[in-house]
Amino acid sequence: MGTVVDAAIKDANGSLPSHKKVTVVFVLGGPGSGKGTQCANIVEHFGYTHLSAGDLLRAEIKSGSENGTMIQNMIKEGKIVPSEVTIRLLQRAIQESGNDKFLIDGFPRNEENRAAFESVTGIVPEFVLFFDCSEEEMERRLLSRNQGREDDNIDTIRKRFKVFLESSLPVIDYYDSKGKVRKIDATKPIEEVFETVKALFTPLSDKVI
Ligand SMILES: Nc1ncnc2c1ncn2[C@@H]1O[C@H](COP(=O)(O)OP(=O)(O)OP(=O)(O)O)[C@@H](O)[C@H]1O
Numbered sequence: 001m002g003t004v005v006d007a008a009i010k011d012a013n014g015s016l017p018s019h020k021k022v023t024v025v026f027v028l029g030g031p032g033s034g035k036g037t038q039c040a041n042i043v044e045h046f047g048y049t050h051l052s053a054g055d056l057l058r059a060e061i062k063s064g065s066e067n068g069t070m071i072q073n074m075i076k077e078g079k080i081v082p083s084e085v086t087i088r089l090l091q092r093a094i095q096e097s098g099n100d101k102f103l104i105d106g107f108p109r110n111e112e113n114r115a116a117f118e119s120v121t122g123i124v125p126e127f128v129l130f131f132d133c134s135e136e137e138m139e140r141r142l143l144s145r146n147q148g149r150e151d152d153n154i155d156t157i158r159k160r161f162k163v164f165l166e167s168s169l170p171v172i173d174y175y176d177s178k179g180k181v182r183k184i185d186a187t188k189p190i191e192e193v194f195e196t197v198k199a200l201f202t203p204l205s206d207k208v209i
């Protein structure tokens with residue numbers, strides 16, 4: 001069993017923390033590198049709860065929240081939403097899940113995300129899964145994804161790549177300096193990528209489904 005952290009997770013309103021043992025794996029990689037695809041496989045085999053920061057933000061827009069328009073504009077521009085908004089959504093999802101192990105996909109996306117999450121929740125990731133993929137391949141995947149995402153157009157994709165290089169790679173470098181990064185060649189076919197991923201999760205798991 002991997003290390004678990006005793007995290008003080010405040011509830012969605014920021015009230016008294018409840019102590020809960022949780023295991024968190026951050027899943028990072030460029031836009032279209034296959035984070036969501038591989039998270040679905042990990043959930044199926046290892047019983048984690050998948051929390052995609054992007055999905056939570058899109059759900060917040062749909063819910064008609066007062067932050068909806070701001071979030072929608074940021075996503076259209078490929079920009080990173082202020083940490084307090086995203087962290088509140090992640091905390092709520094953690095609290096509501098009833099699970100104790102989480103894949104946090106697409107977060108932390110910049111230094112502000114990283115530092116704020118650690119200081120608010122006290123959670124240190126078990127490790128960071130980094131899907132390494134060429135821009136050429138990611139662009140091809142995003143342009144053929146066909147999920148109706150407003151940010152899957154060439155203008156926004158280029159902005160997202162720039163933000164990834166400038167703001168997200170430094171977060172991966174930070175965790176790499178702490179020996180936490182598990183880098184995966186994500187240009188390979190889905191099944192081959194998952195074989196490598198599986199080998200990382202199997203030692204943490206006492207039951208493989
Ligand atoms: N290894 C792979 N080979 C080929 N296609 C893939 C691979 N992994 C994922 N895809 C496809 O690429 C597209 C993007 O994958 P996915 O949504 O998992 O990426 P993502 O990293 O979550 O992207 P985003 O950051 O935009 O949310 C999907 O259509 C998916 O089916």
Ligand SMILES: Nc1ccn([C@@H]2O[C@H](COP(=O)(O)O)[C@@H](O)[C@H]2O)c(=O)n1
Pocket residue numbers: 031052053054055057074075076077078079080081082086105106107108109113151160
């Ligand atoms: N930590 C995050 C994660 C995402 N966003 C915004 O959502 C967009 C889509 O994210 P995906 O992971 O689903 O690709 C992303 O481009 C950002 O605009 C964010 O702000 N903060």
Ligand SMILES: [Mg+2]
Pocket residue numbers: 035036052054106
């Ligand atoms: Mg995704």
